[in-house]
Amino acid sequence: MTAVVVSVLLMMVLSMLRVNVVLSILIAAITAGVITGQSVLESTSMLISGMGGQAETALSIVLLGIFAVTIKYSGITAILVNKLLKFMKGKxxxxxxxxxxxxxFSQNLVPVHIAFIPILIPPLLHLFDSMKIDRRGVATALTFGLKAPYLVIPAGxxxxxxxxxxxxxxTNGMNIAVSTIPLGMxxxxxxxxxxxxxxVFVTYRKEKDVTTTEGLEQSLASAEISAASENIPFNKQHVITxxxxxLALVIQVVxxxxxxxxxxxxxxxxxxxxxxxxKGDEIIDDGMKMMGAIAFVMLIAAGYATILKETGSINEMVALTNGFIxxxxxxxxxxILMIGLVITMGIGSSFGTVPILAAVYVxxxxxxGFSPLATAALIGTASALGDAGSPASDSTIGPTMGLNADGKHNHIWDTCxxxxxxxxxxxxIFGMIAAIVL
Known part of the structure; x- marks a missing residue:
């Protein structure tokens, strides 16, 4: 239990002190291993061995980043952005x-997850600054869409x-139909x-001026690009795009x-x-630069999760709570919700937290005497807690990736x-209510 709490708190403190998120997770992971009696070398080896758990996710993120760059290169995003500008300007x-x-939509209709962010957000940064929109509000809007749909909508x-x-x-002794879980969530x-x-309407409603001289120049340059792109006709390249x-959507679904x-x-x-x-090398390099850092954070987070699981730290933490509930x-x-919050803040994965909590808490x-629906709501909410706010979660890394394209957005203080x-x-709060009333 000590290893989980201490390492998660250490990661959060280091992150808030603006230590790079990669270093913060690495230090927290090795600390967790050392607390449980492993040497630094053993902890590092365990972390490296566990990184393979997110290899497929990391590969997907990098390829989606390259795909996003090719879409942006086609010019179709300029048309989309200008349509949005005309519709939303001043609101x-x-x-x-x-x-x-x-x-x-990125979670259900077109399941590309965070890959849409580098396509949509950077071209809009000059608009955010000119309208004095608080980028923390944009970050919360993006994270809502990355998180809320998978809690409630049974698609994607x-x-x-x-x-x-x-x-x-x-698996742990309680049957429930998948079709009823959306009601519980x-x-x-x-x-x-x-x-x-x-x-949207209270915390970040007020104007926030973040434009510096350099930022103003960037905004003007972006505005010129945007204005120039208004004359781009819809052509054959856009049809192919x-x-x-x-095709990418169909293959993903199938x-x-x-x-x-x-x-x-x-x-x-x-x-x-x-x-x-x-242009192949240039496009792939841009895609790697855009999404490579995120992929690497996901790999390290998987190694961190492996240390917490294989050393028994999480199981010990969960088991100790049974004695005084x-x-x-x-x-x-x-x-249950508090334990879920701590675990997910550490490993940054709601999906990976469900099996951990279900094994003991079901x-x-x-x-x-919790009903199956109440239990589903409790396990689902407990696992989702911390996904928003965790420095290692793609629900926070994704928004930062887009909003920090011009270097004016901090991952911890402006997103997490x-x-x-x-x-x-x-x-x-709503998770506790659901557990009691369902």
């Missing part, structure tokens, strides 16, 4: 809610999340909506592989001559802290 609240809506990543919850509950999802509305996007879908899209973009072969449903819900929920406050607090 700060509408801009943030529209971004949240587009972000939601949401269906995957609900299937994991149902499978793990059945409705209240926690409503909590996230409340958090989003507070962020739409075909590539559609094969359940983001990597294969992205690779197919990239091949179509090159074969269709949307991107010249001679008693028969109180309210107290049991509080403890039997506990049975003994206390705002998303933690606006989503984890209401998720905790």
């Amino acid at each position: 700060r609240g509408a801009i943030l809610l529209t971004i949240a809506g587009i972000s939601c 990543y949401g269906l995957m999340y609900h299937q994991i919850i149902a499978t793990e509950m059945k 409705l209240l926690p999802g409503l909590g996230m909506v409340v958090g989003l509305l507070i962020a 739409l075909i590539a996007i559609l 094969t359940h592989s983001l990597a294969l879908g992205a690779l197919a899209g990239i091949i179509v973009m090159f074969l269709g001559r949307v991107v010249p072969f001679l 008693g028969d109180s449903k309210l107290f049991a819900a509080f403890v 039997p506990l929920c049975l003994s206390i 802290v705002p998303t933690f406050m606006h989503y984890n607090i209401p998720l905790f």
